[in-house]
Amino acid sequence: MANEIILNSKQFELTINRLCYQLIENHSDFSKSAIIGLQPRGIYLANRLQSVIQARTGITVQTGGLDITFFRDDFRRTDRPLIPSATNMDFTVEGKKVVLVDDVLYTGRTVRAGLDATMTFGRPSGIELMALIDRRFSRNLPIEPNYVGKSVDTIEAERVTVSWNEIDGKDEVTLHTTNE
Secondary structure, rough: OOEOOOOOOOOHHHHHHHHHHHHHHOOOOOOOOEEEOOOHHHHHHHHHHHHHHHHHHOOEEEEEEEEOHHHOOOOOOOOOOOOOOOEEEEOOOOOOOEEEEEEEEEEOOHHHHHHHHHHOOOOOEEEEEEEEEEEOOOOOOOOOOOOOEEEEEEEOOOOEEEHHHHOOOOOOEEEEEEOO
16 A cells, blocks of 8 residues: 655645634634534544634634534444444534534535534534545535645545544644555
8 A cells, every 4th residue: 555645744734724714714703603523533623723713813713523423324334333423512503604624525425414413503504614635526425615725636446544643643644545
C-alpha cells in the first residue's frame, strides 16, 4: 500500500485557519449560528473551528457533536453490533444557521444521516456543509459542501485518512493506495 501525504501539519493548520476566516466572513457575530461535528471524527474539526474562531474574534460559537449511527440508511445491514458515539448537543438548532462539519466527504450518506439527526434538535433556518477533505466524483447522493478544505480526486480503491493531533498525535491527511 502506497501512502501520499495530502496535507502536512503546516498545510493542515493553514487550511483550518482559512475555513475559519470563511465562516467568520459569512456568519459575522455567530449569534444565530451553530457548528455541529458529525461523529466520530467530524467533532475534532468542529472543536478546532470553535477554538480558532474564539482565538481570532473572542466569540464563543455554540458547538456540538452529533451521533448519526441510527440515522444511517445502512445501519441494519451489518452483522456486527453497532456502537454509537455520544451526542453532545446542549442547545437546539431552532432558527439557527447550522454548519455541519465532517473530516471527509465521500458518498454523502453520512451527511444525509446528519441532516436527519440535526432535525431532531429543531428546525434550523439553514444548513451549510463543511468538509476538510472532499473526495469528489464519488457521491452516491447529490450533496456538495459549502466549505472545502481540500478537494481530492480519488478512485474507489483509495482511502483518505485524517489524523488529528488530539487522538493520533499529529495533524495530517494521507491518501492510501492499494497496489494491486
